[in-house]
Amino acid sequence: MTIIHEMDRSNPNAIEARNMSVYYGSFRAVKNVNLAIEKNRITALIGPSGCGKSTVLRSFNRMNDLVASARVEGEILFHGENIYAPGVDPVNVRRRIGMVFQKPNPFPKSIYENVAYGPRINGWKLSKSQMDELVERSLRGAALWDEVKDKLNQNGLSLSGGQQQRLCIARALAVEPEVILMDEPCSALDPISTLKIEELMFELRQNYTIIIVTHNMQQASRASDYTAFFLMDSDRAGQLIEYGPTSQIFQNPKDERTEQYISGRFG
Numbered sequence: 001m002t003i004i005h006e007m008d009r010s011n012p013n014a015i016e017a018r019n020m021s022v023y024y025g026s027f028r029a030v031k032n033v034n035l036a037i038e039k040n041r042i043t044a045l046i047g048p049s050g051c052g053k054s055t056v057l058r059s060f061n062r063m064n065d066l067v068a069s070a071r072v073e074g075e076i077l078f079h080g081e082n083i084y085a086p087g088v089d090p091v092n093v094r095r096r097i098g099m100v101f102q103k104p105n106p107f108p109k110s111i112y113e114n115v116a117y118g119p120r121i122n123g124w125k126l127s128k129s130q131m132d133e134l135v136e137r138s139l140r141g142a143a144l145w146d147e148v149k150d151k152l153n154q155n156g157l158s159l160s161g162g163q164q165q166r167l168c169i170a171r172a173l174a175v176e177p178e179v180i181l182m183d184e185p186c187s188a189l190d191p192i193s194t195l196k197i198e199e200l201m202f203e204l205r206q207n208y209t210i211i212i213v214t215h216n217m218q219q220a221s222r223a224s225d226y227t228a229f230f231l232m233d234s235d236r237a238g239q240l241i242e243y244g245p246t247s248q249i250f251q252n253p254k255d256e257r258t259e260q261y262i263s264g265r266f267g
């Protein structure tokens with residue numbers, strides 16, 4: 001156990017995709033992706049509609065398993081282990097690599113129960129006061145505590161859109177993940193709620209690795225450390241064109257296609 005821990009500390013990457021292709025039936029949606037996601041950083045996945053950003057993201061925690069026709073080839077390493085290897089439990093993968101979706105989707109339950117839900121279904125045996133602490137810590141972690149501490153029994157759906165999205169982030173944090181995948185988490189939010197989520201991402205980065213899919217170039221440029229640009233090839237499979245520090249991708253892209261995309265010439 002100690003050895004694995006020591007090895008992990010020396011590994012700068014949270015997730016590594018090696019020659020990953022993703023199929024839906026016979027259609028190859030993403031091809032030959034090699035991508036190492038650095039720990040405690042925010043990595044943005046950008047590119048035109050249909051280039052496979054969400055497919056890549058969902059492959060990182062086996063969310064695509066829920067699509068019957070989906071199949072992943074290659075390897076996705078997490079702590080040096082392929083998450084698609086036989087015997088790996090996808091439920092455990094999703095606990096350690098959490099996800100926040102485009103549309104805030106709280107359960108029609110109280111704010112408290114939304115956050116307590118994950119630990120409960122994972123079978124964590126916590127006393128009432130331990131659960132109270134975990135709920136508070138998660139809501140604080142999602143920068144929502146001050147706004148909801150007096151109404152924890154109120155329905156999560158009664159919150160504003162931005163608050164609902166932070167509640168979903170709190171729900172993700174409650175099961176103590178290492179990585180948080182965010183699929184266009186701000187696309188349904190107003191600009192102020194969007195900035196709040198971006199500020200929150202910067203805080204979360206201290207303790208978590210964040211990977212975000214965004215259509216919003218300004219968001220990618222101001223709120224991420226690394227950017228990966230994807231584009232569809234002539235066979236319609238998405239491929240990784242360029243990957244690097246966000247400042248380099250936006251100010252000095254190496255590939256002409258990246259330059260054209262970020263300057264708004266297509267997509």
Ligand SMILES: Nc1ncnc2c1ncn2[C@@H]1O[C@H](COP(=O)(O)OP(=O)(O)OP(=O)(O)O)[C@@H](O)[C@H]1O
Pocket residue numbers: 024029047048049050051052053054055056067069238
């Ligand atoms: N469940 C599915 N079944 C079949 N094909 C799918 C499925 N999900 C995605 N695809 C196909 O895979 C390709 C990549 O889709 P994906 O949603 O990953 O792209 P994206 O870059 O995230 O697009 P967008 O920016 O529009 O959300 C598209 O051709 C899409 O039609």
